[in-house]
Amino acid sequence: MALKIVVAPNAFKECLSAAKAANAMLRGVQKAFTKYKIEAHAIPLGDGEIFVAPFGLGDGTAEVLITTNHGKFVPVTVQDPIGRDISCKYGIFQSRSDNVETAVIEMAECSGLWRLNEKEKNPMKTSTYGTGQMILHCVEHQKSVKRVILCIGGSATNDGGFGMANALGIQFLHSPFEKESNTTNGKLLSIFNGFPCPEQFLQKNVSSIDISSFQKLQQKLHDIEFIVACDVKNPLIGSYGASYVYGPQKLSTLLVPEKSDRDKVLERLDSALTSMNHMWKLQLSKDVSEIPGAGAAGGLGGGCMVYLNAQMRSGFDLVSEHTGLEESLKNADLVLTGEGRMDSSTDSGKVPHGVAELAKKHGVDVVFAVTGNCKKYSTYSSSTDEKHDPNMVAFAIADGPMDLQESLERSSELIENETFRICKVFEAGFSSKLKKDFIAQQNNKIMSQ
């Protein structure tokens, strides 16, 4: 009988995609087990967290789903966060669980922070318009697609999906009036036609959604199931909301050097999302502000729930479902995972933690993880915090003193070598267990004679 071995790593940020990391681990496994027959399963994973630069799309969650399910990419030209035309792509594959034609769109592909240089980072002026264009392209050109997975995070935006909705054809109204006008509740309102970012939202006093244009869209989207894969659980507004928690990383200190001025920007961002939420409640009877994940990707999570009726899912659960991970873990003898860095956040929904949990469910006592850095993870593990995965042991890949640059450059070789060493230790334990089992069997035979 063959030893069943599963390697299921995440991407190693800034150096290796999940697929490349899985291949490196697989090489280590194959080199190590020369005495035993093995059945090896390599399953590259993702957790919805976006991993775009420096490889471009193709190394994030979409790449994992498309590669594993033999799907295809569709090229499309859309706008980046500040309105420049860029070439992007989204993926299409057939779901292995229910054969549904599924599209996967990574918002960071077009609306991600990596698209901007330092001086362009200003969430008051950025928009998810490009993400909306990708969705629209998919809905209009891929008639057989009945499910869209939107991976959100890593965004340059904080617009609550204002841009996305606008690109989908939803019209917003504002005062004071301009050329074309409508009346709502007796007030004269104009159709908003500026760049759909928080600055414009506030400056133009956007206060209303044109329900008729929204209904047209709803009919179009009715047959499609929208799922948002996201990496965080923040609410839309308030001190744990999108603006205060993730806003600072999207605002360049070169543009706004003073801390007190940056704080004012965050306040304005939060107030724009608060007004949006008010508008959603009042006009569409939707209150999503407290739903975990509404604050993901600058409130795009909330926007997706409101405009697309999207369901929020953990990125890991989604990827594991669409890659067949759980099936592979059944009856596994050895499970290996990995990630660029492991620390105290690893145990809150990251890939290695997800693999360890799922493996435990299927009777695998210990999962081995290879990683670039587990100093904080080990410290965490030796603390009394009971949340730590008791069934995962992490090994750093460095084979001697080295700086970050060397570790990044040699990552593939180092991952292969560390996997080889772990497998050899496992093999030694396995042979001694086999020996013990053999002796026990012989003893049982003698006793029963």
Ligand SMILES: O=C(O)[C@H](O)CO
């Ligand atoms: O894009 C963002 O705001 C963060 O990645 C959290 O989702």
